[in-house]
Amino acid sequence: MRSxxxxxxxxxxxIKDVGPVPSLDGKMLRVVSDVSLVAERGxxxxxxxxxxxxxxxxxxxxxxxxKRTGGTISLLGQDPDTAGAELRSRVGVMLQDGGLPPSARxxxxxxxxxGMYRDPWPVEDxxxxxxxxxxxxxxxxxxxxxxxxxxxxxxALAGRPEVLxxxxxxxxxxxxxxxxxxxxxxxxxxxxxAIILTTHLMDDAQRLADYVYIIDNGRNVAExxxxxxxxxxxxxxxxxxxxxxxxxxxxxxxxLTGVLPAAVDVRETRAGSYSVSGALxxxxxxxxxxxxxxRGIMPASMSLAARSLEDVFLDISGRETR
Numbered sequence: 114m115r116s117x118x119x120x121x122x123x124x125x126x127x128i129k130d131v132g133p134v135p136s137l138d139g140k141m142l143r144v145v146s147d148v149s150l151v152a153e154r155g156x157x158x159x160x161x162x163x164x165x166x167x168x169x170x171x172x173x174x175x176x177x178x179x180k181r182t183g184g185t186i187s188l189l190g191q192d193p194d195t196a197g198a199e200l201r202s203r204v205g206v207m208l209q210d211g212g213l214p215p216s217a218r219x220x221x222x223x224x225x226x227x228g229m230y231r232d233p234w235p236v237e238d239x240x241x242x243x244x245x246x247x248x249x250x251x252x253x254x255x256x257x258x259x260x261x262x263x264x265x266x267x268x269a270l271a272g273r274p275e276v277l278x279x280x281x282x283x284x285x286x287x288x289x290x291x292x293x294x295x296x297x298x299x300x301x302x303x304x305x306x307a308i309i310l311t312t313h314l315m316d317d318a319q320r321l322a323d324y325v326y327i328i329d330n331g332r333n334v335a336e337x338x339x340x341x342x343x344x345x346x347x348x349x350x351x352x353x354x355x356x357x358x359x360x361x362x363x364x365x366x367x368x369l370t371g372v373l374p375a376a377v378d379v380r381e382t383r384a385g386s387y388s389v390s391g392a393l394x395x396x397x398x399x400x401x402x403x404x405x406x407x408r409g410i411m412p413a414s415m416s417l418a419a420r421s422l423e424d425v426f427l428d429i430s431g432r433e434t435r
Contacts, residue, residue, distance in 0.1 A: 127148040205271075223267055295320065324338055327426060327430065
């Protein structure tokens with residue numbers, strides 16, 4: 114869905130070369146070869162890709178942290194390669210490694226950052242919202258990974274940005290902190306902020322993103338809403354969007370041979386835990402439950418789930434380790 118305002122970020126045909134690279138006889142290495150995307154205000158736009166796919170490089174070019182080799186970028190209507198401090202003051206960036214000075218303490222650091230802006234977010238509010246008061250007396254170098262992530266997010270929000278870039282925002286977060294950060298991201302999106310995040314955690318993208326771009330080998334390979342991508346099929350006869358997985362717990366050693374079509378994958382993943390996966394139909398479910406009834410089997414638990422965004426990503430980008 115398009116915002117009535119112009120997009121917060123537009124990238125067309127991005128190219129980025131690095132090098133010279135000794136292993137390539139001194140030639141340049143092309144790490145991004147053709148990426149195009151649009152990030153709207155009031156939406157979370159996610160870039161998914163394996164390590165080395167080019168997603169972080171794409172975002173760093175969009176921020177103006179790296180100079181692009183080719184293509185065009187418009188961030189809040191300006192070219193980040195040539196824009197000045199006025200544009201930077203409207204953009205928040207949370208790096209994966211935090212980029213925080215190790216000797217600083219959280220609250221003085223946030224006051225220092227907030228002092229650089231005309232209309233900063235009140236530090237006390239950020240501290241309370243992100244639970245920073247619980248470790249406010251600890252130096253940055255001694256913070257846990259999750260604590261550093263929360264502090265880095267507060268630092269990125271200190272200037273009340275219109276656009277927020279998040280690189281692996283949930284890295285190192287415990288479940289409580291993860292929920293806190295996700296709730297805040299949802300509130301910021303609902304308030305009209307454009308949020309662009311990169312992640313390799315499919316659960317995060319499936320939960321947070323309004324629109325997803327999958328990047329592989331430096332180029333776009335798929336895009337859409339989460340719902341659209343979950344319906345993705347590689348070929349007309351691929352199981353694609355019809356894939357379902359039935360999980361159930363029962364006595365160990367059950368043999369369901371012949372109960373379901375050969376194309377359906379049936380496994381006992383551990384003793385007494387079963388996975389039935391494929392393009393399941395109502396008839397298949399009826400066959401399983403009838404088989405249970407004939408043998409007096411009452412599963413201790415069962416669930417039926419559609420394919421996940423991770424399944425889609427692996428279908429598109431491949432399952433081989435790179």
